[in-house]
Amino acid sequence: MSPSNTTIFISYRRSESQLHTLVLYHRLQAEQEYRDQVFMDQQTMKVGENFRQRIEGQLQGCRVLLAVIGPGWASERLHNPGDWVRLEITTALKRGIAVIPVLIDGARMPGKAELPEDLHALLEVHALDLDHRRYFEQGVAVLVEALKDLLNKPVPSFVKPTWAVRAGERDEFETPWADIEVNGVAQRMRWIKPGTFRMGCDLVDPNEFDYEDPQHQVTLTRGYWLADTACTQGLWQAMTGENPSHFNDGADLPVEMVSWDDVVGLFLLDLTQQLGVQAALPTEAQWEYACRAGTQTAYSFGQSLTEDQANFGQSWENGLTVSVKDRPANRWGLHQMHGNVWEWCKGSCREYKAEAVEDPPDCRSKERRALRGGSYREADVQARSASRYEHDRDFASPDYGFRFVLTPINPDQAGGA
The missing domain is CATH 3.90.1580.10 (paralog of FGE (formylglycine-generating enzyme))
Structure with missing residues (x-):
């Protein structure tokens, strides 16, 4: 498992938000500073590539994770410790990676009771409402500005690495x-x-x-x-x-x-x-x-x-x-x-x-x-x-x-x- 060049990692459920996420992926790729710096598994993984190793490598290198949340996102699957969406977001939260919830199709942020405990920190982050029908470009513009602010901030002075004693x-x-x-x-x-x-x-x-x-x-x-x-x-x-x-x-x-x-x-x-x-x-x-x-x-x-x-x-x-x-x-x-x-x-x-x-x-x-x-x-x-x-x-x-x-x-x- 090796780190990657990824700056932005997109976490999503294929069953509910694949098409909307694909549009978002291409829109971010169109931004010069993020070209080839955005990871979406469907678009960037090769046939036959080890899924777990690639995901872990991308998470090791990214600076921001976008958690795409649709109406059915906080389902029973999310409470399975082996659920990939849950693993991606909890890994990012543990490492201090910035996480931005992105709401699509009229979804709302889930309540505390709907989330496993290791995702409760997600509720402390202001979400972006990305309406694909009316205000998509305006929403992406807001997201791009937020990303610039996050990525231009100096690296925090120091956080103890999880592998360090x-x-x-x-x-x-x-x-x-x-x-x-x-x-x-x-x-x-x-x-x-x-x-x-x-x-x-x-x-x-x-x-x-x-x-x-x-x-x-x-x-x-x-x-x-x-x-x-x-x-x-x-x-x-x-x-x-x-x-x-x-x-x-x-x-x-x-x-x-x-x-x-x-x-x-x-x-x-x-x-x-x-x-x-x-x-x-x-x-x-x-x-x-x-x-x-x-x-x-x-x-x-x-x-x-x-x-x-x-x-x-x-x-x-x-x-x-x-x-x-x-x-x-x-x-x-x-x-x-x-x-x-x-x-x-x-x-x-x-x-x-x-x-x-x-x-x-x-x-x-x-x-x-x-x-x-x-x-x-x-x-x-x-x-x-x-x-x-x-x-x-x-x-x-x-x-x-x-x-x-x-x-x-x-x-x-x-x-x-």
Whole structure:
């Protein structure tokens, strides 16, 4: 289940309001700012697509839910806990998604006694009366203005995600945080807000490699939660029951000797199921954006790197990893994105071009996968923010670890239903 681009989710009953909802869907799609941002299952789902997964993914990403209510909407079906309309609306209410009741065909808002308890909050919202016979265009105009007001409001400062056991808005760093917990082992996540940065290496950098240029503008339109450290051996063992690491002298050391296939097919798959929100490896763009933390220097700490800032440059015979928080974090609260262990990314290295891009995906056509950040036994040049490397996805090494992302749209809509 992955989040979507949806801004507006339309909840309706096919048996009573399908035609009117279809008219509303097309009318909203005609608005330039909402084009391709409106979800109506009949119009946007493909034949053979998993209904539950798609619905849950759309609800995870949307900002507003329109609850289309006809005369027979508050029927006995609504009291069935498995009723899809009920599930859609209660999920939105739990996540703090704005819900607008839209009344059609002369319907009225149901009374409290007609609704299950988990829908009572719907009665606190002023409804829109959308008369398809007389005042449809006027009603849609009112709705469009209401949507603009809702969507232009700044994201609320912070609401604890439903998957978090602890959360806080700010500390000494610039990013909100939330903690997950797996069998008693905690991992702090940092909210990385959307933004634009220069990806890759400037040609004037003497340490630049051919596959790091041309430097180009990248815009990430969606935020994501990123683990503030590489995954520890303690967290891996809590999830899998095993510890494959070569350096296994402490639970706070980064887990290594894990291939890309191990991470994706074992750890992240189980974590997604446990949290109810998509856990994944970051794309190269997500990784570099977070590593830079608003900087454009070679490292997040400046143009040079010291051993006090990162674990790098040790001998191949006697080198060691260190605790994931042994070195200072960057300004966004992310520890050791330079050095210690290389970190797997979602795909293989894409070819850079000079043109600006939005949300660039990693390449997935090869059997190799990208790694970022350098390691304890690499030189400082390999630990630069722009440095990139590839290896076979089934290869494991004492140099290779990872950190993961959770991918909701904003910190207030960041949990499972």
